[in-house]
Amino acid sequence: MLKELLIQYAFFLHGSKRYKNIKTTAYNFLLNSDYEYKKYFDIFMISLIVVSIAILVYEVKNPVPYWVDFFDIYLVTVIFLMEYIARVWVHNDWHKQVVKEVGEAEFLNRKVSLWRPSKETLKGKIRYLLTPTAIIDLLAILPAYRPLRVLRIFVLFRVFKLLRYTKSINQFLGVLASKKFELFTLLFLLVFITVTAGIAIYVFEQNENENIESIFDALYWALITISTVGYGDISPVTPEGRVVSMMIIVSGIAMISFVTSVIVSSFSEKLDELKENRIVEELNKKDEFMIICGYGQMTRMFLRYYAKEYTNRYIVIENDKDKVDEAIKEGYKAIHEDASRHDVIKRFNLQYSNITLLALTGNDIANIYITLNAKSLSRKIKVIARARTEKMIKKYQLAGADSIVRPNVIADRMLYTAITQPVMYKAIYAILTGKNMALLDEINLSQSELLVGKKIEELELKKQKLLCIGLQRAGEEGEFIFNPPVETTLEEGDILLVMGRKVSIEYFRSIYTKVKYV
Amino acid sequence: MFNRKALMFGYSNTTKFLAENLTKELHYLVIIVDDEESYQEAKKAGYRVKLLDITDDNALEELDVAEDDYLICVMKDHYINVFLTLSLHALFPKTTIIALSDSYHATQKLKMAGATRIIDLYQVSANRIHNILTKPVATKLIERLFSPEEEFSFKEILIPKNSILDAVMVDDFDFSKHGIILVGMIDKRLSKQFIFITSGLENRFDVGDTLVCIGYNDDLNKFEEYIKGKEDES
Numbered sequence: 197m198l199k200e201l202l203i204q205y206a207f208f209l210h211g212s213k214r215y216k217n218i219k220t221t222a223y224n225f226l227l228n229s230d231y232e233y234k235k236y237f238d239i240f241m242i243s244l245i246v247v248s249i250a251i252l253v254y255e256v257k258n259p260v261p262y263w264v265d266f267f268d269i270y271l272v273t274v275i276f277l278m279e280y281i282a283r284v285w286v287h288n289d290w291h292k293q294v295v296k297e298v299g300e301a302e303f304l305n306r307k308v309s310l311w312r313p314s315k316e317t318l319k320g321k322i323r324y325l326l327t328p329t330a331i332i333d334l335l336a337i338l339p340a341y342r343p344l345r346v347l348r349i350f351v352l353f354r355v356f357k358l359l360r361y362t363k364s365i366n367q368f369l370g371v372l373a374s375k376k377f378e379l380f381t382l383l384f385l386l387v388f389i390t391v392t393a394g395i396a397i398y399v400f401e402q403n404e405n406e407n408i409e410s411i412f413d414a415l416y417w418a419l420i421t422i423s424t425v426g427y428g429d430i431s432p433v434t435p436e437g438r439v440v441s442m443m444i445i446v447s448g449i450a451m452i453s454f455v456t457s458v459i460v461s462s463f464s465e466k467l468d469e470l471k472e473n474r475i476v477e478e479l480n481k482k483d484e485f486m487i488i489c490g491y492g493q494m495t496r497m498f499l500r501y502y503a504k505e506y507t508n509r510y511i512v513i514e515n516d517k518d519k520v521d522e523a524i525k526e527g528y529k530a531i532h533e534d535a536s537r538h539d540v541i542k543r544f545n546l547q548y549s550n551i552t553l554l555a556l557t558g559n560d561i562a563n564i565y566i567t568l569n570a571k572s573l574s575r576k577i578k579v580i581a582r583a584r585t586e587k588m589i590k591k592y593q594l595a596g597a598d599s600i601v602r603p604n605v606i607a608d609r610m611l612y613t614a615i616t617q618p619v620m621y622k623a624i625y626a627i628l629t630g631k632n633m634a635l636l637d638e639i640n641l642s643q644s645e646l647l648v649g650k651k652i653e654e655l656e657l658k659k660q661k662l663l664c665i666g667l668q669r670a671g672e673e674g675e676f677i678f679n680p681p682v683e684t685t686l687e688e689g690d691i692l693l694v695m696g697r698k699v700s701i702e703y704f705r706s707i708y709t710k711v712k713y714v
Numbered sequence: 715m716f717n718r719k720a721l722m723f724g725y726s727n728t729t730k731f732l733a734e735n736l737t738k739e740l741h742y743l744v745i746i747v748d749d750e751e752s753y754q755e756a757k758k759a760g761y762r763v764k765l766l767d768i769t770d771d772n773a774l775e776e777l778d779v780a781e782d783d784y785l786i787c788v789m790k791d792h793y794i795n796v797f798l799t800l801s802l803h804a805l806f807p808k809t810t811i812i813a814l815s816d817s818y819h820a821t822q823k824l825k826m827a828g829a830t831r832i833i834d835l836y837q838v839s840a841n842r843i844h845n846i847l848t849k850p851v852a853t854k855l856i857e858r859l860f861s862p863e864e865e866f867s868f869k870e871i872l873i874p875k876n877s878i879l880d881a882v883m884v885d886d887f888d889f890s891k892h893g894i895i896l897v898g899m900i901d902k903r904l905s906k907q908f909i910f911i912t913s914g915l916e917n918r919f920d921v922g923d924t925l926v927c928i929g930y931n932d933d934l935n936k937f938e939e940y941i942k943g944k945e946d947e948s
Contacts, residue, residue, distance in 0.1 A: 486847075493816060493817055493835075493836045494836045494839055494840065496817075496818070496836070497817075497818060497834070497836035497837050497839070497840040498836075498839075498840035498843055498844070500818055500840075501837070501840055501841070501844070502840065502844050505844075552847060554843060580843055580846055580847075582839070599846050601839050601842050601843055601846075602839075603835045603836060603838070603839040604727060604728065604835065606838045606839055606842055607728070607814060607833050607834075607835045607838055607839075608727075608728050608731045608732065609860050610833045610838055611728065611732060611786070611788075611812060611814065611833050612731070612732060612735055612736070613860075614812050614831045614833065615720060615732070615736060615784050615786070615812060616736070617868070617870050618810075619870050619900055619908055619924050619926055620868050620869075620870050620926050621831070622908045623868070623897055623898050623908060623910070623926050624856075624859075624860075624868065626910070627856065628838070628841050628842075628845070628856065629841050634897075634898070634910045634912065636849065636852045636855075636856070637849060637852065638849050638850075638851050638852055661912050661913075661914045662912060663895055663897070663911065663912055665852075665855065665895060665928070666851070666855055668851045676851070676854070676855070678855070678866055678930070679890075679893060679894070679895055679928070679929065681890075682890065691851045693851055693852055693855060695897070695912060696912040697910075697912055697913065697914075700912065
């Protein structure tokens with residue numbers, strides 16, 4: 197009976213959208229670094245940690261008011277505890293394991309066991325609880341227990357807890373971890389020299405030097421000397437001891453130089469990667485952004501004119517390091533990667549963000565491959581590709597490109613118009629480049645309830661010095677009506693194409709739409 | 715058909731496109747190249763072609779160029795294109811020079827060299843991409859207006875003598891009755907500048923003004939015929 201109820205409960209959780217939403221939100225706040233609002237949660241937690249450390253440190257020598265203690269015990273600690281529980285909760289799902297178990301049991305025609313999924317879930321949670329970060333989280337809760345003052349030493353774990361929320365420290369540790377082998381080799385060498393020198397000084401001076409009474413004193417002296425700190429509380433008194441001293445001072449300097457060079461070189465190696473990761477992470481927090489593949493003439497021109505309009509909402513991916521450096525020098529956000537690689541595009545927030553990918557390399561094969569790569573990862577990505585030849589258009593379409601731009605064709609048509617219809621050329625050029633005098637713009641009726649149901653003649657466009665050029669009916673298959681009759685009624689989701697001065701369009705929008713024109 | 719000549723410098727896909735389409739529009743078109751291979755190729759394709767050293771001012775000076783002709787610089791090498799533009803501007807300062815550019819810097823140089831119109835290969839594409847991103851419906855319409863296969867387009871219409879539009883105020887004429895949209899015009903009385911109808915100026919149509927309209931090709935042609943007669947608007 198209980199088993200049946202638990203299974204039903206698991207299925208209820210599995211099918212509950214509300215539960216899923218709550219858990220996803222908790223996951224986003226706690227673990228999803230691409231989530232836009234996570235940074236606010238992190239800032240809040242950092243502030244709590246700093247305040248609680250300040251209280252605990254101040255409390256060592258000074259009495260604190262009751263409310264401060266109350267704040268630390270009940271508020272900070274309760275929040276830490278809730279966060280700890282939430283992290284354990286989001287780590288894995290019991291109901292998913294149960295559903296899987298039921299499915300497998302039905303398939304294999306065996307009895308459903310609740311023990312198996314519960315064990316798997318528990319094992320996962322225990323594995324998480326034993327991770328260093330989870331242990332730090334738990335220990336950071338303990339200083340709040342006032343009867344045992346010794347627990348206050350765990351305030352240190354609140355400092356460590358900061359690591360969870362500060363990316364730069366984590367990145368620093370990551371860089372050190374990448375040089376694990378070199379650092380361990382140096383550490384081994386340091387231990388070896390310290391122990392050797394400690395033993396030597398102990399053998400030479402144990403009977404001569406009153407400050408060296410045990411091997412521990414000798415090792416302590418060796419470490420203080422090799423680190424070049426040299427407190428001076430223990431110093432060699434025999435010539436042999438001084439020789440050992442000189443030798444380990446020289447070794448110490450060499451060791452420090454080695455360690456410094458290892459850390460510096462690993463940083464310089466990783467610096468670009470760290471910067472690039474930061475750019476990608478920032479971008480992933482946006483609802484909408486653009487990936488521009490290739491930094492050739494076309495990208496240069498696009499960014500020269502429009503980079504400001506897409507500030508912090510684009511990234512250039514280029515596989516030629518010199519070109520990346522050039523782009524960065526120009527002030528653009530660029531990373532050195534190959535956009536045709538699966539893992540490169542996968543780094544972006546394909547699930548939550550609306551991504552437009554511009555395949556603008558000068559090579560059709562590369563552009564088609566980039567298009568296929570992006571579309572294979574998510575059909576949601578909008579791809580605008582540049583094609584060099586007419587023959588390639590079909591291939592781009594098959595690869596899934598949403599729009600194809602052919603620079604030569606556009607330029608040829610412009611040249612042709614400039615020669616045959618010079619007056620019209622000016623008009624078209626102004627419209628194409630969005631000049632203030634002749635902006636061809638879209639009024640989206642989904643942003644304006646006030647327009648829905650109105651007839652075009654009621655909008656008094658002429659009075660507002662606007663021209664109605666066309667009307668796109670709602671939906672993907674919606675009809676486009678060029679020069680619609682004035683008695684046409686506007687419907688929800690329609691897009692009205694108007695032409696006029698920027699100021700006229702802005703004014704029109706301010707009257708009818710909720711969205712302020714930018 | 716215009717009674718104008720076009721001299722096109724360089725032989726490329728752009729030249730071929732223009733040559734094929736301009737032959738219908740202009741009464742004389744010549745392709746000028748500076749290498750034997752292009753010369754033979756263009757000749758074989760049936761175009762009127764001349765071979766000359768375009769860096770030689772004397773050779774250029776001998777070309778028959780009038781003030782209202784077109785000089786089109788579409789050389790593959792953009793250094794030569796800029797140099798050629800400069801030479802042509804020095805020799806024929808009043809003639810319209812249209813040049814093709816492939817970079818921002820080349821565009822700047824062509825401007826300084828005296829090109830009247832510069833079509834920047836990548837700028838127009840950059841605009842197109844931006845328009846696709848921000849105004850997809852408008853961009854589709856512009857593409858359709860450009861496409862020769864579409865049933866609607868832009869058209870320049872000159873107001874002829876005895877036209878019914880002569881001395882009519884812009885606001886007093888209803889273009890929607892004819893199914894077309896007046897985008898702008900060149901008012902000969904005021905200036906030679908193109909004026910968008912949305913700029914709010916109160917203009918009057920006069921003989922010699924040029925109207926730029928959008929509409930279905932049939933409607934545009936009918937309207938062009940319609941304004942020729944000095945009769946009451948029906």
